[in-house]
């Protein structure tokens with residue numbers, strides 16, 4: 001049986017001889033391993049189709065031992081991302097988030113795919129503050145999974161936020177001074193404002209912000225991801241050591 005999958009390359013492993021195994025994130029089937037046979041197809045095109053971040057329509061033949069790629073139409077290779085080390089690490093971190101997600105519904109799979117694709121387009125072709133796309137994508141994932149972090153009012157008592165804002169790590173919500181428990185950690189006004197902006201602005205209108213504020217928000221989100229999904233994210237090349 002053969003089928004076409006619209007997919008983004010998450011990563012690849014070299015298999016025996018000239019074969020290569022690639023993990024795809026497909027719109028139709030979620031994450032799926034496929035094999036490129038060394039000698040098939042237009043060589044140059046097939047080479048780009050195996051690279052990380054490549055977005056294309058992959059023709060897959062279901063084989064006895066593996067899913068074999070028999071052809072590819074590259075829609076966008078996102079080569080601009082791979083050429084810039086900062087963009088590369090940011091996109092790589094987004095793929096690490098995808099790798100650590102289980103898709104329980106078509107809705108989740110579709111929404112995560114579109115958020116990833118939109119994020120890659122901004123990274124590749126538009127100016128954005130460092131970490132902005134990754135943070136926006138990360139916040140979108142919580143929202144898609146029904147555990148949205150940002151709320152304009154206290155998630156506990158629905159009162160307006162005043163001076164002190166906390167994140168409740170047990171439930172992943174923002175709460176006020178009166179509603180905080182011992183699992184809560186205070187977050188700064190700068191971090192709150194950045195979470196608000198990134199949660200409410202589309203990808204093409206992402207704000208500028210100081211990188212240290214972005215790093216603090218990133219650490220909050222990594223901790224929240226661990227608490228929600230029980231998965232540790234490494235984010236190689238992204239996290240500073242402060």
Ligand SMILES: [Zn+2]
Pocket residue numbers: 154155156157158159175176177178179
């Ligand atoms: Zn409250």
